[in-house]
Amino acid sequence: MNSSFLSHLEEGLSHVEFKGTKQGFEVLQRNIYSGTIISIKEGKGKLFTSTKNLKFRTVGLRTNDFIALFTFADNINLYFSNKDFVWIMSDGIKKTKEGGIRMPFTGIISQCIYDQLGKV
Numbered sequence: 001m002n003s004s005f006l007s008h009l010e011e012g013l014s015h016v017e018f019k020g021t022k023q024g025f026e027v028l029q030r031n032i033y034s035g036t037i038i039s040i041k042e043g044k045g046k047l048f049t050s051t052k053n054l055k056f057r058t059v060g061l062r063t064n065d066f067i068a069l070f071t072f073a074d075n076i077n078l079y080f081s082n083k084d085f086v087w088i089m090s091d092g093i094k095k096t097k098e099g100g101i102r103m104p105f106t107g108i109i110s111q112c113i114y115d116q117l118g119k120v
Helices: 003-008 063-072
Strands: 015-021 024-030 037-041 056-062 076-080 085-090 106-110
Touching (some): 003 037, 003 063, 015 063, 015 076
Antiparallel strands (some): 015 024, 015 056, 024 037, 076 085, 085 106
């Protein structure tokens, strides 16, 4: 997934949900006040690439935490399982426009469970 994906998110919404089904990968955001659901799916725009027939439980991350990952890298890889965490890896060493260097990283982010995800 690359940083251009962020332009499709609503920063004011608290969480981002990642969902893997037989139909493909989907990202959701829910507005609990209006009932609106923003859905971003695989398509021709290539906002992200995923493994076909990817199936895992829905995982919710705080929107601000997800956005912050792109502060450190232009591209990140997310690895999902049916556990309560997401494995994240960034791309390799990159030079920034300002002359700095972005180092690659690997980490684990545990999922955030909240009412809108259907769990309490």
